[in-house]
Every structure is written in C-alpha cells, then in structure tokens.
Amino acid sequence: MRILEITNLKKTFHSNFLIKKYRILKGIDISVEAGEIYGFLGPNGAGKTTTIKCIMGLLFPDEGEILINGRPADTIDARRPIGFLPENPYFYDYLNANELLNFSASLYSIPAAAARERIDRLIQQVGLAGFERLKLRKFSKGMTQRLGMAQALIQDPDFLILDEPFSGLDPIGRKEFRDLILNLKEQGKTIFFSSHILQDMEMMVDRVGIIINGKISRQGKLSELIAGSTRCHEIVCSQISEKQLALIHPNFVRRDNQYIITLDNEAEINLVVESIIHNNGLVIAVNPVKKTLEDIFLNEIGEVQ
Amino acid sequence: MKINIKGLILNTFKESARNKMFYLLIFFGILFALSSKLISFLTLGDAMKVLKDTGLAAINFFCVLIAIFTGINLVYKEVEKKTIFNILSKPVTRGHFIIGKFFGLALTMLLALAAMAVIFFLLVFLVGGGFDLKILLYFFMLYLELLIIVAISLLFSSFSTPILSFIFTVSLYLIGHIMWTFNEFKMLLQSKLWIKFAQFLYYIMPNLDKFNIKNDVVLDLPLQATTILFSVLYALVYILALLTVTVMIFRRREFI
Ligand SMILES: Nc1ncnc2c1ncn2[C@@H]1O[C@H](COP(=O)(O)OP(=O)(O)OP(=O)(O)O)[C@@H](O)[C@H]1O
Ligand SMILES: [Mg+2]
Numbered sequence: 001m002r003i004l005e006i007t008n009l010k011k012t013f014h015s016n017f018l019i020k021k022y023r024i025l026k027g028i029d030i031s032v033e034a035g036e037i038y039g040f041l042g043p044n045g046a047g048k049t050t051t052i053k054c055i056m057g058l059l060f061p062d063e064g065e066i067l068i069n070g071r072p073a074d075t076i077d078a079r080r081p082i083g084f085l086p087e088n089p090y091f092y093d094y095l096n097a098n099e100l101l102n103f104s105a106s107l108y109s110i111p112a113a114a115a116r117e118r119i120d121r122l123i124q125q126v127g128l129a130g131f132e133r134l135k136l137r138k139f140s141k142g143m144t145q146r147l148g149m150a151q152a153l154i155q156d157p158d159f160l161i162l163d164e165p166f167s168g169l170d171p172i173g174r175k176e177f178r179d180l181i182l183n184l185k186e187q188g189k190t191i192f193f194s195s196h197i198l199q200d201m202e203m204m205v206d207r208v209g210i211i212i213n214g215k216i217s218r219q220g221k222l223s224e225l226i227a228g229s230t231r232c233h234e235i236v237c238s239q240i241s242e243k244q245l246a247l248i249h250p251n252f253v254r255r256d257n258q259y260i261i262t263l264d265n266e267a268e269i270n271l272v273v274e275s276i277i278h279n280n281g282l283v284i285a286v287n288p289v290k291k292t293l294e295d296i297f298l299n300e301i302g303e304v305q
Numbered sequence: 306m307k308i309n310i311k312g313l314i315l316n317t318f319k320e321s322a323r324n325k326m327f328y329l330l331i332f333f334g335i336l337f338a339l340s341s342k343l344i345s346f347l348t349l350g351d352a353m354k355v356l357k358d359t360g361l362a363a364i365n366f367f368c369v370l371i372a373i374f375t376g377i378n379l380v381y382k383e384v385e386k387k388t389i390f391n392i393l394s395k396p397v398t399r400g401h402f403i404i405g406k407f408f409g410l411a412l413t414m415l416l417a418l419a420a421m422a423v424i425f426f427l428l429v430f431l432v433g434g435g436f437d438l439k440i441l442l443y444f445f446m447l448y449l450e451l452l453i454i455v456a457i458s459l460l461f462s463s464f465s466t467p468i469l470s471f472i473f474t475v476s477l478y479l480i481g482h483i484m485w486t487f488n489e490f491k492m493l494l495q496s497k498l499w500i501k502f503a504q505f506l507y508y509i510m511p512n513l514d515k516f517n518i519k520n521d522v523v524l525d526l527p528l529q530a531t532t533i534l535f536s537v538l539y540a541l542v543y544i545l546a547l548l549t550v551t552v553m554i555f556r557r558r559e560f561i
Contacts, residue, residue: 013561053560056390056393056394057393057394058390058393058394058559058560059559059560059561060559076396076397076398077396079394079396080396082394084390084391084394086387086390086391086394088387089387089390089391090386090387090388091388091391092316092320092388094319094320094323095319103312103316104391104395105312106309106311106312106315107309107312107313107392107395107396107397108309108395108396109309151391155395
C-alpha cells in the first residue's frame with residue numbers, strides 16, 4: 001500500500017514584488033510504500049525541504065497532488081499519523097525538554113499519565129537522559145536534533161518524515177539514530193527522510209529518490225540501483241617494488257607496505273596478477289568494488305548537467 | 306475529532322508570563338497606582354477621588370501597554386523562529402493556533418489586571434475606603450477593552466512585523482478613543498459619498514470609549530445596566546469579527 005503519493009508537484013516562489021519567479025519544484029513524483037525506508041537525496045537547494053513543507057501543509061503547492069494513505073494531505077486528520085522533524089528544528093528556549101514534550105503531547109490530546117510514560121521512554125531513546133530539566137536555550141545543536149526526534153515520535157506515528165535527521169549529530173549519535181530508525185522500521189513504521197550523508201543512507205534505505213533542480217531524476221530500490229554494478233576491481237599486493245609495479249600498471253596507490261591497483265577493465269585482471277607473480281610479488285587480494293550510492297548520485301548529477 | 310487547544314493556551318500564557326517586559330510593566334503599573342496615593346495626600350480635596358482617578362488611569366495605561374506588547378510579538382516570534390513548524394505539523398489547524406494564542410493572551414491579561422486590581426483595592430482600604438462594586442465593574446470593562454486590543458494586535462501580527470503591528474494597533478487604539486468626535490467631524494464633510502465613507506469607517510473602527518467608565522466610577526454616577534450589557538455584546542461581536550479575519554489571513558500564509 002502507498003502511504004505517500006506525490007504526483008506532479010509544482011511550486012514557484014516569488015520575489016518580494018512579484019517581479020521574479022523562482023520555479024523550485026517542476027513536477028515532482030514520489031511514491032512511498034508502507035513499511036519502507038525511503039531516502040530523499042539531492043544537492044543543496046534542489047528542493048527537498050520545499051517538497052517536505054508542501055507535504056506538511058506549511059507551503060501550498062501551485063499544482064499537483066499529495067496523498068497520504070490515499071487522502072489529500074491538506075487536512076489535519078490526514079497528517080495526524082505523521083511524525084515530523086523539520087530541518088534545523090528550533091524550540092521554545094524558555095522551556096525544558098520535559099515541558100516541550102509535554103506540550104507536544106498535549107497537541108495530540110495524549111492523557112497525562114500516558115504522556116509521562118511515553119516522554120520518559122523517548123528521552124531515553126534519543127539519549128537525552130539527565131537533560132530533562134535543562135532549559136532548551138542551553139541545548140547544543142545535536143541535543144536539539146535529538147529532542148526534535150523525540151517530539152516527532154510523541155504520538156507513536158506510523159509515518160515519519162525527517163528532514164536531515166543526522167545533521168549536527170556526532171558519530172555515536174548518528175549510529176544511535178540509524179539504529180532507532182531501523183528499529184522503527186521493524187515495528188512496521190514507514191520512514192521518509194532526506195540526508196546528505198550517503199553512507200548512512202546506503203546502510204538503511206530500501207528505496208531512494210534523487211531530486212536535482214526541482215525534478216526527480218531517479219527513483220528506485222537501492223538494491224536495484226546498485227545491483228550488478230561493479231564499478232572496478234582492486235588488486236592488493238606487496239613484496240614488489242614501486243618501479244616494477246609502475247611498469248605493470250600505472251594506476252595504483254601505496255598504503256603502508258601494500259599497493260592497491262585499481263582496474264577499470266575486468267579483462268586486465270589476469271594479466272596484472274600474472275605479472276605481479278612473475279616479478280615475485282605477493283598477490284593478497286582481488287576485490288570487486290561495488291558502486292556506492294555516492295557513485296550513483298554523482299553520476300546522476302553529471303548526467304543532468 | 307478531538308480538538309485540543311488547552312496546550313496552546315497554556316503555552317502562550319507561559320511564554321508571555323516568562324517575558325521580563327511583562328513583569329516590568331506590572332511593576333510600573335503598581336508603582337504608579339501607589340504614587341497616586343502620594344498624590345492624594347499632596348492635593349487638596351477628596352483624597353479618595355484623586356486616588357481613584359489617578360490610580361485607575363495608571364492601571365489602565367499599563368494594562369494597555371502590556372496588551373499591545375504581548376499581542377504584537379507572539380505570532381511573529383513563532384513564525385520567525387520557526388517554532389510554528391512543530392505546531393502546525395501536529396493536529397492543529399491555523400484556526401486552532403490563532404484561537405489558542407488569543408485565549409492564552411486573554412489569560413495573561415487576566416493575571417496582569419488581577420495583580421494590579423488587588424493592589425489597588427488594598428490601597429483603597431488603606432485610605433479608608435471600602436469595597437466598591439463599581440470599581441470591580443470598571444476593571445471588568447477595562448478587561449473587555451484589553452481583549453479587543455489583544456485581538457487587534459493579533460490581527461496585525463498575523464501578517465506584519467512587530468513594529469508595524471505596534472503602529473497600527475496604537476493608531477486604532479487612539480482612533481477608538483476619539484470616536485465620539487465623529488459627529489462633529491461629519492459636519493465638515495460636504496459630499497454624501499464622503500459621509501457614507503466616514504460612516505462606514507465609524508462602524509468598523511473599535512469604539513473603545515464605550516468601555517471607559519472611569520468618570521462614572523470616580524464621580525459615582527449611576528450606571529445603566531443596559532449600557533453595560535450592550536458594551537459586553539459589542540466586545541464579543543467585535544472580537545469574534547477580528548478573530549475571523551485573523552484566521553482568514555493566517556490560513557493563506559506560507560511558512561518559509
Ligand atoms: N522564499 C523563497 N523565495 C525564493 N526562493 C526560495 C525561497 N525558499 C527557498 N527558496 C529556494 O528554493 C530552493 C530549494 O530550497 P530547499 O530548501 O527546498 O532546498 P533543499 O533541497 O532542502 O536544500 P538543502 O540540502 O540545502 O537543505 C533553493 O534554491 C532556495 O534558494
Ligand atoms: Mg533542506
């Protein structure tokens with residue numbers, strides 16, 4: 001079942017005196033299946049945040065349709081199952097974490113006792129234990145991001161929309177958030193998130209959509225995008241001099257006392273290995289190098305431009 | 306569908322009540338009310354009358370300031386600092402948001418006015434006066450006026466900056482207190498069209514003088530129940546109209 005379906009979404013911004021038009025979204029189509037993790041990526045200014053704000057009703061699309069569970073997204077009831085983490089979230093600095101989450105809970109009419117229990121658990125989950133009573137003006141960027149995640153989860157949402165959830169997090173925080181998101185997926189939730197950290201994305205997502213210049217240029221299952229796509233081969237070897245190696249193949253780098261040769265052409269492998277052995281070198285490994293999401297992303301940008 | 310704006314109301318109240326400006330103005334209000342006691346000793350004549358006259362004027366002035374300052378800032382700040390994203394992404398409509406803000410401000414004003422009123426009644430006791438129901442009525446009418454002012458500043462702050470909202474709200478406040486000059490003003494107009502236009506303005510401007518019953522209280526003049534009742538009705542209708550327009554404007558806003 002489709003939990004989010006965007007068709008032909010268009011959005012134009014106008015300059016102050018309506019003189020200039022900026023066409024930001026030029027007909028976006030996105031579909032997110034229930035239960036999957038969907039990664040939304042694209043260069044700075046491509047229109048990710050704009051798309052997300054249209055979904056959340058903070059911006060009004062010029063054209064196009066946004067459906068959540070088959071219903072138009074522009075009612076509060078359609079948006080009720082969504083937990084939303086905005087880009088660079090900001091909260092009232094005169095409240096503390098506990099008060100803020102209580103406020104969020106009150107907007108969902110969650111009864112006080114249930115809210116208290118839920119808040120305690122969320123504070124633990126996002127790693128803010130011990131900071132419940134600290135005023136938010138004293139929160140660091142990463143702590144604010146964690147709190148943002150907690151408030152997005154307050155009503156135990158079925159569908160999470162996260163705009164750059166990893167920004168501002170330290171490596172441990174990133175790992176914790178990854179685990180948290182994967183855990184939510186296991187519980188049957190759907191997660192739609194944008195990020196620039198492709199390694200994180202690659203580890204988690206089922207599907208990706210790449211937006212470039214206000215258009216979706218590629219959308220599909222990650223496994224299919226990457227599948228069968230060996231980018232090149234690496235040969236790791238040692239006990240051979242740099243001079244000899246240069247004669248065999250010019251494309252190599254030194255790492256400690258090993259050399260790594262990169263071969264773009266599969267057909268060269270045998271020849272190179274034989275030559276190394278012939279020179280009394282030691283072949284340690286021959287590795288196929290898979291395409292990464294980054295390759296696909298950079299390739300996509302190259303094609304568009 | 307369960308609507309919950311209690312959280313919104315309380316949060317608005319918390320926000321304005323944690324603002325230092327709020328306490329400063331209450332403090333000054335009380336200070337000036339106290340100084341009216343001093344004036345009442347220095348001047349000849351009826352000390353109680355002077356106390357009521359200057360004390361109530363001071364409270365009135367500072368309450369109006371609080372209403373304007375808290376009203377023009379709240380919505381603007383939520384939009385500017387993007388805290389509104391976290392509200393409108395929850396099951397809260399733009400209408401709920403505005404209504405929540407209004408009642409939160411109403412609660413804030415109730416607290417400010419109550420604090421000043423208590424001090425004022427204490428003062429009256431000290432000077433040897435008793436409890437005067439009319440003074441309570443004065444505060445009630447002032448509260449209605451404050452609610453209108455809050456609704457006006459909320460309207461302006463739903464689409465403009467605090468400085469512009471301040472100018473607009475103060476202008477309307479001043480106009481609202483010179484409405485009674487309208488009839489004289491009308492005499493000056495020549496063409497029928499202008500008179501019609503002036504009449505139209507007369508009807509849409511807030512007639513705030515209706516709520517000022519200080520003279521009647523200080524001079525102990527009789528008050529008509531129907532006049533009071535009419536003023537209450539006027540305030541309710543006016544506030545409802547203001548909130549409706551505010552919600553209509555706010556519904557069209559985009560949050561960048
Ligand atoms: N109010 C506005 N008026 C004009 N242009 C705008 C306005 N708001 C955003 N933009 C432009 O829209 C484009 C898309 O912005 P958006 O925030 O959606 O990008 P993004 O994909 O989220 O980028 P990032 O990765 O940097 O977060 C940008 O070029 C931005 O300059
Ligand atoms: Mg963005």
